[in-house]
Amino acid sequence: xxxxxxxxxxxxxxxxxxxxxxxxxxxxxxxxxxxxxxxxxxxxxxxxxxxxxxxxxxxxxxxxxxxxxxxxxxxxxxxxxxxxxxxxxxxxxxxxxxxxxxxxxxxxxxxxxxxxxxxxxxxxxxxxxxxxxxxxxxxxxxxxxxxxxxxxxxxxxxxxxxxxxxxxxxxxxxxxxxxxxxxxxxxxxxxxxxxxxxxxxxxxxxxxxxxxxxxxxxxxxxxxxxxxxxxxxxxxxxxxxxxxxxxxxxxxxxxxxxxxxxxxxxxxxxxxxxxxxxxxxxxxxxxxxxxxxxxxxxxxxxxxxxxxxxxxxxxxxxxxxxxxxxxxxxxxxxxxxxxxxxxxxxxxxxxxxxxxxxxxxxxxxxxxxxxxxxxxxxxxxxxxxxxxxxxxxxxxxxxxxxxxxxxxxxxxxxxxxxxxxxxxxxxxxxxxxxxxxxxxxxxxxxxxxxxxxxxxxxxxxxxxxxxxxxxxxxxxxxxxxxxxxxxxxxxxxxxxxxxxxxxxxxxxxxxxxxxxxxxxxxxxxxxxxxxxxxxxxxxxxxxxxxxxxxxxxxxxxxxxxxxxxxxxxxxxxxxxxxxxxxxxxxxxxxxxxxxxxxxxxxxxxxxxxxxxxxxxxxxxxxxxxxxxxxxxxxxxxxxxxxxxxxxxxxxxxxxxxxxxxxxxxxxxxxxxxxxxxxxxxxxxxxxxxxxxxxxxx
Numbered sequence: 001x002x003x004x005x006x007x008x009x010x011x012x013x014x015x016x017x018x019x020x021x022x023x024x025x026x027x028x029x030x031x032x033x034x035x036x037x038x039x040x041x042x043x044x045x046x047x048x049x050x051x052x053x054x055x056x057x058x059x060x061x062x063x064x065x066x067x068x069x070x071x072x073x074x075x076x077x078x079x080x081x082x083x084x085x086x087x088x089x090x091x092x093x094x095x096x097x098x099x100x101x102x103x104x105x106x107x108x109x110x111x112x113x114x115x116x117x118x119x120x121x122x123x124x125x126x127x128x129x130x131x132x133x134x135x136x137x138x139x140x141x142x143x144x145x146x147x148x149x150x151x152x153x154x155x156x157x158x159x160x161x162x163x164x165x166x167x168x169x170x171x172x173x174x175x176x177x178x179x180x181x182x183x184x185x186x187x188x189x190x191x192x193x194x195x196x197x198x199x200x201x202x203x204x205x206x207x208x209x210x211x212x213x214x215x216x217x218x219x220x221x222x223x224x225x226x227x228x229x230x231x232x233x234x235x236x237x238x239x240x241x242x243x244x245x246x247x248x249x250x251x252x253x254x255x256x257x258x259x260x261x262x263x264x265x266x267x268x269x270x271x272x273x274x275x276x277x278x279x280x281x282x283x284x285x286x287x288x289x290x291x292x293x294x295x296x297x298x299x300x301x302x303x304x305x306x307x308x309x310x311x312x313x314x315x316x317x318x319x320x321x322x323x324x325x326x327x328x329x330x331x332x333x334x335x336x337x338x339x340x341x342x343x344x345x346x347x348x349x350x351x352x353x354x355x356x357x358x359x360x361x362x363x364x365x366x367x368x369x370x371x372x373x374x375x376x377x378x379x380x381x382x383x384x385x386x387x388x389x390x391x392x393x394x395x396x397x398x399x400x401x402x403x404x405x406x407x408x409x410x411x412x413x414x415x416x417x418x419x420x421x422x423x424x425x426x427x428x429x430x431x432x433x434x435x436x437x438x439x440x441x442x443x444x445x446x447x448x449x450x451x452x453x454x455x456x457x458x459x460x461x462x463x464x465x466x467x468x469x470x471x472x473x474x475x476x477x478x479x480x481x482x483x484x485x486x487x488x489x490x491x492x493x494x495x496x497x498x499x500x501x502x503x504x505x506x507x508x509x510x511x512x513x514x515x516x517x518x519x520x521x522x523x524x525x526x527x528x529x530x531x532x533x534x535x536x537x538x539x540x541x542x543x544x545x546x547x548x549x550x551x552x553x554x555x556x557x558x559x560x561x562x563x564x565x566x567x568x569x570x571x572x573x574x575x576x577x578x579x580x581x582x583x584x585x586x587x588x589x590x591x592x593x594x595x596x597x598x599x600x601x602x603x604x605x606x607x608x609x610x611x612x613x614x615x616x617x618x619x620x621x622x623x624x625x626x627x628x629x630x631x632x633x634x635x636x637x638x639x640x641x642x643x644x645x646x647x648x649x650x651x652x653x654x655x656x657x658x659x660x661x662x663x664x665x666x667x668x669x670x671x672x673x674x675x676x677x678x679x680x681x682x683x684x685x686x687x688x689x690x691x692x693x694x695x696x697x
Contacts, residue, residue, distance in 0.1 A: 290656025
């Protein structure tokens, strides 16, 4: 492992070496400024002015060279275009193949240029962060804001890539025209939804997306899983991944995710009725629902550790626990025992294998389809959340077979027990255990590791521009380890304990986890007490509650599609984050009962505002968390996915416990008492976001 300054020299394209950022000089200047200001030789204003001018000169050098190279590429494309016109009039297959390869050579040179931009962007990001760290001054925020928003900004040339986009467009159109369309008169502009399938174009698009932080629905929702997506596979890595990958095994993992979420929420519409039938208060539904989350707090850790050695055995154990838990949940009615019911839910929580599902995608799915698998993981969770209440609404019947009762309270348990038994049989005959790397030998994939070879050059840039809060192996020669990274030999290893994972949490990461806790708390309060509140104030039936909850759950994917495809490309993630927090706060405030009459429109509208804005917040929060979190938390037992799962699970436990405790004050006070903590936590998260706003690049 070498520091960035040395790696910049080693990885740079030699014929362009005079046009890279002079990172060594800039670092020396920062040290000089520190000594001078400490000795009283220069004031802060003078230092900021000189450093800004020096950085402006460096960026101007980079941008002018970038424009020059874009001109060379444009000239080559123009000459190739003239050849293409001649060949289209007098086709010659051998010359067409040669021309196609010539276009691809232009694409390879464009990848070199993108790599050049990425290395310089990383250097700018690092030197800005080093300046902030040495001076304790938020210079980065000032510099990026003033330069990026100015009409003559040279940073915009790097941010927007207008020239590069034109080169990519010319390459795509001409390569498409050289394909055999069998007489088709359509161009790429007539069929924008059908991308050109060419490896060079795919690599360029991936590089541009990473550099500009542009996103779409698939990328956006895939980031929710907190599964590393930094690399594009080399041929050797792709071959190894293909050996480990098994489609049916991936499908079984996604099915486990879906069924677990169905199992979690299928009891929500009937939990209050079930507790009443067993002689408990309706608000005990909070404990019934939350007991599954209590067990999940512990199961997430041991399942994450277990997945270091096996995937099949923990999935089998998960299925058995869920089968037994649902059986006890259903039998509790005839046994007239609230204890049996709670034990059943605890066993269900002990069967939470989400950590295994996530780790399987991270470790065994090839990089070329990992994004789709990650999106499938999140989508399966969202659909399970919607299907659970919907299925409960269909189980409205009452009959007995011998001594066993089948009604709306017990049928969720019986149905899910049968489903898990069928799933266990499918798992046993179809799952294939992959060759499993040990955690110690499984180093995290890192975009900054190693020197740039030919394969790496084709992969292109792998880091967002000026992403100041996330460091990939941020080791400098003067032993400045940012973002709480440890010594260089430790900087690639995953966290091996809760304590080491906690040390990797920067203030911005802690705030993101607080936000995640807040939104999960607010959503759990809304969902878990919905049956009690709607029965108390509106006399809704179980079917009506189930339909209402199913509609709420079904908003997840379309809302994320809008956010991922449009909003994240129009606004910064931190802007959407703060705005959605404020909207969640508005939804919570509107939910309070301030008059004697509490109407259905007020409840439904406030619930929709709270739930939908929390969905938007969750997507942006996890998307941002995946970038600001240390790369050491991408792998291992104590990974970022586990930390976010624990934060969300604890929020659900606290929320469900709050509902039950508030029930002792009387059901008439339940709504306002449970909403008050949501209000306070939401206010705290907004304040914390303001305090760390400048670090959320």
